[in-house]
Amino acid sequence: MTQERIDGAPEILVVGATGTVGRHVTLQLLASGVRVRALTRHPDLARQPRYVQGDLLDPDSLEAAATGAGAAFLIWPHPTADGAAAAVSAMARHVRRMVFLSSAAVRDVPGRGPESPGRPDAAIEALIAGSGVRYTFLRPHGFTANTLRWAEEIRTDAAVRGFGGGAGLNLVDERDIAAVAVRALTEDGHEGARYVLTGPESPSQEEQVRIIGEAVGLPARWEELPRDTARLRMLTAGWPPTVVDRALDFIHARVGDPEPVTSTVEDITGRPPRSLRSWAADHAALFR
Numbered sequence: 001m002t003q004e005r006i007d008g009a010p011e012i013l014v015v016g017a018t019g020t021v022g023r024h025v026t027l028q029l030l031a032s033g034v035r036v037r038a039l040t041r042h043p044d045l046a047r048q049p050r051y052v053q054g055d056l057l058d059p060d061s062l063e064a065a066a067t068g069a070g071a072a073f074l075i076w077p078h079p080t081a082d083g084a085a086a087a088v089s090a091m092a093r094h095v096r097r098m099v100f101l102s103s104a105a106v107r108d109v110p111g112r113g114p115e116s117p118g119r120p121d122a123a124i125e126a127l128i129a130g131s132g133v134r135y136t137f138l139r140p141h142g143f144t145a146n147t148l149r150w151a152e153e154i155r156t157d158a159a160v161r162g163f164g165g166g167a168g169l170n171l172v173d174e175r176d177i178a179a180v181a182v183r184a185l186t187e188d189g190h191e192g193a194r195y196v197l198t199g200p201e202s203p204s205q206e207e208q209v210r211i212i213g214e215a216v217g218l219p220a221r222w223e224e225l226p227r228d229t230a231r232l233r234m235l236t237a238g239w240p241p242t243v244v245d246r247a248l249d250f251i252h253a254r255v256g257d258p259e260p261v262t263s264t265v266e267d268i269t270g271r272p273p274r275s276l277r278s279w280a281a282d283h284a285a286l287f288r
């Protein structure tokens with residue numbers, strides 16, 4: 001990979017700049033001397049330096065935000081691809097390069113191409129690929145920050161209740177996803193790549209709770225729930241039934257067959273991906 005910067009149009013538009021991954025993309029771009037336009041829907045924040053106001057569902061606002069930018073980091077945080085065609089084409093009229101935060105849920109099916117049942121990621125990838133820009137797709141596994149959903153249970157009774165404690169699930173640190181994004185946004189050589197991003201290991205959910213407990217200083221443990229009970233809890237929390245069943249099937253399948261690990265983070269950034277243990281040490285205060 002060459003270290004050549006994008007010529008002529010150094011500013012990079014970051015969509016999702018206040019989010020889990022985009023905030024690190026923004027910070028890491030700034031730290032490497034790249035000028036950033038951080039997109040937010042919130043007018044008060046947009047008045048701060050480096051921010052611009054815009055909404056993915058309002059193409060005119062995106063077009064204004066992208067005018068003069070050289071590249072864009074894009075997320076699509078909506079459950080369907082409705083509105084995405086207009087958003088992608090508004091941005092593609094201005095930027096030469098897009099890096100899209102897709103998902104490891106996208107599978108390249110021989111003879112059919114990318115598919116992501118129940119999720120819009122594959123549809124957004126197709127829109128970007130057809131837009132004429134140079135693109136890179138990041139397909140991360142679950143973010144390590146997802147474990148924050150356990151914070152309340154760990155804080156209150158040092159126990160996490162769920163289905164599939166033995167399932168080996170990969171977690172990738174959002175800072176490592178951002179580091180790959182920064183490379184793809186600022187270097188040549190990543191065009192057309194579809195990077196599956198993982199952390200260094202796929203600990204079982206039981207192990208994940210124990211690792212976080214050790215970092216926090218609590219003897220945190222996993223308490224297995226029957227599938228039906230876990231399903232009801234997820235439905236009550238507002239998850240659509242098809243998503244719930246797909247998620248529970250996936251977890252069940254990973255018991256005894258942990259998710260695979262890729263070397264992509266290290267290949268691209270030159271640094272091994274961060275472990276859950278190191279993430280938990282850095283975020284222990286959020287579980288106390």
Ligand SMILES: NC(=O)c1ccc[n+]([C@@H]2O[C@H](COP(=O)([O-])OP(=O)(O)OC[C@H]3O[C@@H](n4cnc5c(N)ncnc54)[C@H](OP(=O)(O)O)[C@@H]3O)[C@@H](O)[C@H]2O)c1
Pocket residue numbers: 015016017018019020021022039040041042054055056057075076077078101102103104140141142143146
């Ligand atoms: N969590 C996982 O394990 C995982 C794994 C793989 C892929 N992903 C993908 O990651 C994406 C989410 O990224 P994230 O977790 O970094 O985000 P996040 O923390 O959920 O934050 C959402 C971001 O999206 C922005 N946003 C929401 N609606 C918007 C709109 N209509 N127009 C413009 N901006 C909007 C918000 O900005 P403002 O509020 O400032 O406007 C905020 O910055 C999703 O597409 C998801 O599929 C997640």
